[in-house]
Amino acid sequence: MDEQRDAQGAAIDAADRLFYARGIQAVTMDQLRSETGISLKKLYSLFDSKEAILLAVLDRRHELWTSGIARAADAVSTPRDKLLSIYDFLHDWFTDGNYRGCGFINAFGELGATVPAVALAAREQKRSFQRYVGGLVERAGAPASLAPQLAILAEGAQTTAAISGSADAARSARDAAEILIDVALPH
Incomplete structure (x- = not known):
């Protein structure tokens, strides 16, 4: 075995x-x-099938993503910093020398219209990330509406970094996230 x-x-x-x-x-x-x-x-x-291998690859990528963002959050202490750690994680990923975009976005773009299982896997990964961000937002005491805003910033940063070839998108998304978080957190 x-x-x-x-x-x-x-x-x-x-x-x-x-x-x-x-x-x-x-x-x-x-x-x-x-x-x-x-x-x-x-x-x-x-x-x-090749599709079965691809789904196993996506499952592994989901595990790596989930554990990576959790490690980044665990490395900091305040709820605000845990939210911002997402963008620090992205910056590290974008600068690792091998970044070619989000594997789920890439797979969805290439096969999502013709392979329903790929579309489902990509959608579930995105929902999972939004739930994760939602949990961080809830623990921070911010309104639930902040979670999809922060998730969209992270998703946009991934796409922008892949197309531009620059990690600057992570810093820009982090700057925007700081503004959103500071407005949303109770003072």
Whole structure:
């Protein structure tokens, strides 16, 4: 069972790298086989389709995103700083040298209209993030209406950074978030 789990992990890692760098439709199963060294027969025994591999990649990306923003929030103490930590996390991500946009936005843009499971996964990731921000907003004592505003700033920063190739979007979004938070927090 560990061997199968290792092979699945290797396939997910390779698929994530290839999909993120080249686009999902541009990557063939044969390229994935070459990248992993796992035979096509074995790949198809681990995942019954390329869509199944993509959904596993998106699930892994969701876990990484969720744990990353939680770590950023855990590193600071005040409710205000926890909200702002989202944008600090984004800045770090945008400057890691490998940033090519949000994997969910990319997958939705490429396949959302034709692959309902991809659209569903992207929507659920975005809803999950909004719930997370909503929890931070609630703990800060701010109105619930602040959560979607902050989430939209983060989503916009991701898209802007991907297109512009600059991490400046994270700082701009953080500056705007500070204004919104300061107006919304009880004094």
